[in-house]
Amino acid sequence: MIVEIANMVLGGLAAGMVLFIVSVGLSVTMGLMGFANLAHGAFAMIGGYVIVLSMNKLGIPFIVALVIGFVVTAAVSVVFERLLYSRLYRAPELDQVLFTIGLVFALIAAVTLMVGPETQPLTLPPSMQGQLDLGFMAYRTYSIVLIVVGVAIMLGLWLGFERTRIGAQIRAAVDNRRMAESLGINIGRLFTLVFAFGSGMAALGGGLGAEFLGLDPQYPLKYLVMFLIVVSVGGLGRITGVFYAALIIGVLDFTLKKYFPQGGTVFIYAMAILLLLWRPQGLFGRPA
Amino acid sequence: MSMAPQTYDNPAARALARRHRFQWWEVLPWLLALAFYFAFPRYLGFGTELLIMVLFAISLDLALGYAGIITLGHAAFFGAGAYTVGMLAKHGIWTEPITLLIAAAIVAGAVGFLSGLVLLRTTGLTLLMLTLCTMGLLEELANMASEVTGGFDGLDSLPIQPIFGVFEFDVLFSSTQYLYVLAVLLVCFVFTRILVYSPFGHSLTGIRENMLRMHAIGAPVRKRLVICYSISAALAGVAGALWAQSNAYVNLSTLGLDRAATVLIILVLGGYGRLYGAIVGAVAYMVLSHFLSKAYPTAWQLGLGLLLVAIALFARGGMLGIADRIGQWWARRAERTTS
Numbered sequence: 001m002i003v004e005i006a007n008m009v010l011g012g013l014a015a016g017m018v019l020f021i022v023s024v025g026l027s028v029t030m031g032l033m034g035f036a037n038l039a040h041g042a043f044a045m046i047g048g049y050v051i052v053l054s055m056n057k058l059g060i061p062f063i064v065a066l067v068i069g070f071v072v073t074a075a076v077s078v079v080f081e082r083l084l085y086s087r088l089y090r091a092p093e094l095d096q097v098l099f100t101i102g103l104v105f106a107l108i109a110a111v112t113l114m115v116g117p118e119t120q121p122l123t124l125p126p127s128m129q130g131q132l133d134l135g136f137m138a139y140r141t142y143s144i145v146l147i148v149v150g151v152a153i154m155l156g157l158w159l160g161f162e163r164t165r166i167g168a169q170i171r172a173a174v175d176n177r178r179m180a181e182s183l184g185i186n187i188g189r190l191f192t193l194v195f196a197f198g199s200g201m202a203a204l205g206g207g208l209g210a211e212f213l214g215l216d217p218q219y220p221l222k223y224l225v226m227f228l229i230v231v232s233v234g235g236l237g238r239i240t241g242v243f244y245a246a247l248i249i250g251v252l253d254f255t256l257k258k259y260f261p262q263g264g265t266v267f268i269y270a271m272a273i274l275l276l277l278w279r280p281q282g283l284f285g286r287p288a
Numbered sequence: 289m290s291m292a293p294q295t296y297d298n299p300a301a302r303a304l305a306r307r308h309r310f311q312w313w314e315v316l317p318w319l320l321a322l323a324f325y326f327a328f329p330r331y332l333g334f335g336t337e338l339l340i341m342v343l344f345a346i347s348l349d350l351a352l353g354y355a356g357i358i359t360l361g362h363a364a365f366f367g368a369g370a371y372t373v374g375m376l377a378k379h380g381i382w383t384e385p386i387t388l389l390i391a392a393a394i395v396a397g398a399v400g401f402l403s404g405l406v407l408l409r410t411t412g413l414t415l416l417m418l419t420l421c422t423m424g425l426l427e428e429l430a431n432m433a434s435e436v437t438g439g440f441d442g443l444d445s446l447p448i449q450p451i452f453g454v455f456e457f458d459v460l461f462s463s464t465q466y467l468y469v470l471a472v473l474l475v476c477f478v479f480t481r482i483l484v485y486s487p488f489g490h491s492l493t494g495i496r497e498n499m500l501r502m503h504a505i506g507a508p509v510r511k512r513l514v515i516c517y518s519i520s521a522a523l524a525g526v527a528g529a530l531w532a533q534s535n536a537y538v539n540l541s542t543l544g545l546d547r548a549a550t551v552l553i554i555l556v557l558g559g560y561g562r563l564y565g566a567i568v569g570a571v572a573y574m575v576l577s578h579f580l581s582k583a584y585p586t587a588w589q590l591g592l593g594l595l596l597v598a599i600a601l602f603a604r605g606g607m608l609g610i611a612d613r614i615g616q617w618w619a620r621r622a623e624r625t626t627s
Contacts, residue, residue, distance in 0.1 A: 036413050087601060093412060094358050095600040098556055101549065102596025109590035221545065225424055228417035236413070263432045269425040273406060273418060280410045 003137050008255045014143035016250020017150025018213065022205030022223075023230040024157065024242050025198015031174040031237015033191055035085065036093050039100040040202055041220035041227055042107045047073040047203020048215045049111060052120045062125045069207050070200040077199030081192055104220045112217045122210040146208060153201075154243050161239055170194060174237035229272045235285020245283060308485035317567055321470055325463070332462040336534050338574045339469045340527050345554045345566035346480055347523035352552075353561030354484055355516045356496030357408065360548055361419030362524055364403070364426050367543030368396040369525025374538035375436055377446040384449050385457075389472065389529050396525020397518045399426075404517035408510060420545070427543040442539025446532065457533065465534035472530060476523055481563060483519070492516055496561075553592065556599055559606030568607050 026040040051069035054060045060068065080103075088096050128145050131138040161167040173180040173187055181187050206215070213223065226249075234245030249268065256267050275283065324335055344366055351357045369392035376382040376391065407418040430437045437443070450456040455464045483489050494502045495509055502509050532538040541547065550573075558569020581588040603610055 030413055034412065036416060038416075084597070084601070091600075094352070094556075094560075095604060097358060097360070097416065098552075098596050099600035101552075102593045102598075102600065104593070105589050106593030106597065109586050109593060112586045113590070225417065225420050228413065228420065232414045232417050263428060266425060266428040266432065269421045269428065273421050273425070276410060276414060276418060277406050280414060282414075 006137060007139070008258070009251060010139050010143055010147070012251030012254035013150075013247060014146040014250075015209075015212070015254050016247035017146045018205050018209035019226065019230050019250050020150055020205075020243050020246035021153060021208060022202045023227045023234075023246060024239060025194075025201045026227060027231045027234060027242045028170065028174070028194050028237055028239070029191070029198050030231060032170065032177075032187075032194055033089060035089065036096045037085075037100050038097060038224060038228075039103040039107070039220065040198075041223055042104050043073055043077055043199040044202040044206035044209075044223075045111065045215070045217070045219040046076060046107070046206075047200070048206030048210045048219070049115060049120065050203065051207030052122050052210055052215055053115070055123070056120070062128070066204060066207050069203045073203035074196040074200035078192060078196045081195045085195070086188070104224075108217045108220065115217075117217055119214050119216040120210070122207075122215065124211060142211065149208065153204075154239075157239050166190070166193070225269075229268065233272060233275060233283055235282030238282075238284050241282060241284030317564075318470075318474065325466055325470075329463065332466040334574070334578060336462045336465045336469050337531075338570055339466070339473050340530050340534070341551065341554060341574060342567050342570040343469075343473050343476055343530070344524055344527040344551050345558070345570050346477060346563065347520045347527060348551050348555050349560055349563060349566050350480060350484070350523065351517055351520035352555065353565070354489060354496065355492040355513055355520075357513065357517060358416060359419040360416055360545070360552065361421075361423035362520075362551055363543055363545070363548035364419075364423040365396040365400055365521040365524035366528035366531070366547060366551075367423075367426060367430070368399045368521075369393070369528030370532040370538045370542040371430060371437060371528075372396070372525070373448075373529045373532040374438075374443040374446060377448055377532075378438075378443045379436070380447070383447050385451055385468075385533055388448075388533065389526055392525045392529030393522040394525075396528065397522030399525075400521020401514065401518040404514040404521075408513045408517060423543060423545070423548060427540060430540060430543060438539070440540060442537060444537040446536045446538070448533050448536065457536065459536050462534065469530050469534060472526065476526060477563075480523070484563065488512070488515075493561075553596060555606075557595070557606050559608035562605075562608055565606055565608050572607060 022041070022044045025043075026037060029035060029037060029040075047069040050072045051065045054065045054068055055062060084099070084103075088099055124142055128142045130141055132141040132144050134144075161171065169180065169185050169190055172183070173185060173190060177187060206219070213219070230242060230246050230249055233249065234241035234243070252271070253265075253268055256265075260267070279285075321335075321339070325332065328335070344362075347365070348359075348362050351359060351362070372392040372395040373388050376388060382388060382391065403418075403422045407415055407422065410418060431439055434440070448457055451464065451468055455468070457464055484492075491502070491507055491512055494507065495512060499509060528542055531542065554569040554573045555566055556569070557573055558567065559565030577588070580591075599606065605612060
């Protein structure tokens with residue numbers, strides 16, 4: 001019994017960590033700029049492809065590939081942000097939605113043309129394969145790795161958010177953009193920075209999650225609703241909110257898919273709708 | 289007191305007072321649609337599909353173009369209408385086509401009303417996500433309840449009675465379907481046209497342009513939005529019902545993100561908030577898609593993506609917006625040359 005519950009929780013937490021790593025950037029950029037960015041998952045896909053391809057074609061080790069994926073995706077996202085996104089900051093929301101959906105379509109097609117429509121397999125390094133003895137039970141090593149990495153990233157982000165100058169600027173801008181701007185914070189530059197960092201994090205999540213979420217060109221559309229649910233439930237611009245929301249949804253999704261393989265997703269959708277009926281600003285967001 | 293028709297001296301007042309009047313060119317699309325019937329008898333299946341997408345896009349225009357409700361889940365109502373027809377017909381409960389349309393409109397309108405009560409309390413990304421969630425919820429439910437909905441395979445060979453007991457549907461030769469869909473489309477279009485030029489329609493435009501001010505002048509904003517959303521859902525349900533009847537089957541594709549994205553693309557391609565955008569966009573999209581999407585699926589998707597990006601960045605009014613701008617430029621040039 002205990003082993004079964006621990007199985008559920010550990011598996012769900014590992015999935016939740018990936019959700020958190022992918023979605024955290026979206027939450028902060030949404031909170032900062034109010035930009036309806038539906039193409040966030042596409043950056044996770046680009047990152048995932050860079051990571052998996054550099055491992056499979058160039059033989060680069062997993063850890064190094066993750067760093068390369070982060071850097072390349074962050075760099076690509078800066079180009080997109082400066083050239084295209086920045087033209088639409090003050091545009092109506094519909095234009096932002098159209099633009100980002102168009103971007104998703106174009107990137108899906110581009111990846112299909114360049115790499116092919118098939119799923120890309122990710123081979124984990126031998127040290128992360130197999131089972132790890134936890135004392136009372138054995139569990140998949142990679143899930144434990146994901147949980148540890150996720151918690152480390154959460155702690156790092158929290159420290160960065162709460163204890164550094166940039167973090168304070170971001171918090172100020174999320175709370176009141178005009179006031180922050182009039183205090184001399186360069187919002188444009190701050191946003192480029194956050195956007196690049198968030199896209200890099202999405203790339204990490206795309207690579208780390210490729211093993212069980214799969215990686216194919218349809219990735220950004222397949223998980224679009226999932227990422228949006230995490231961000232809305234967590235509350236915009238709240239790192240801790242996204243963290244808890246991702247974990248709750250990860251565990252719920254994992255458990256429900258195991259016991260109700262037919263209709264697990266129905267519960268997630270229904271729960272999200274009911275929850276936002278009760279608290280439109282999200283579980284951890286502040287009322288507007 | 290004299291009740292003589294009022295005269296307006298100010299050109300702006302005249303334009304405002306006359307904008308709802310019937311223009312001569314508004315007959316053209318319907319004449320063209322009839323001409324299509326006689327000119328391309330072999331393409332009537334495609335034509336039927338096109339007319340259904342026009343109706344679906346008009347329903348979205350009401351919610352998105354006029355009331356400014358940004359939704360990605362409009363296929364939920366299309367699917368609700370299609371499945372209403374599918375389930376009632378397949379289980380032999382009701383097979384008369386015109387009353388089935390009304391039933392589909394009522395069911396889809398009810399789904400729109402109930403979901404609208406919840407999700408129109410939110411805005412922005414949350415609203416988008418909730419519209420997606422509602423559609424996903426219905427899709428999963430349709431997939432799960434395979435006893436009644438046929439699950440993943442859907443319901444096929446639906447028994448639909450002939451229209452008025454005379455005109456039979458033939459899946460292979462769509463001449464009946466085409467004229468039937470055209471007639472329903474005409475009725476729905478006239479209804480929508482009257483609605484958007486009514487005081488109610490103008491208050492929707494007001495809500496889209498400045499919600500705060502509409503609140504301030506005492507307009508019942510949320511009530512109007514929910515009503516508009518329900519009407520739009522009912523029209524989308526009629527479109528779905530027509531789809532199910534003319535194809536004699538219904539499956540999960542009626543409820544998917546693909547269909548919701550397609551209708552959004554059609555509407556913004558033609559130009560939203562102007563009724564005729566739905567017609568122009570549907571014709572342009574469906575013709576292009578008919579010739580390109582099967583032959584070059586990946587390139588088609590790439591082109592579609594880039595087109596959306598270009599519309600969002602440079603051409604917010606869609607094709608009709610561009611036509612407007614060219615017309616204005618032309619008028620200004622003519623003015624300059626005469627003076």
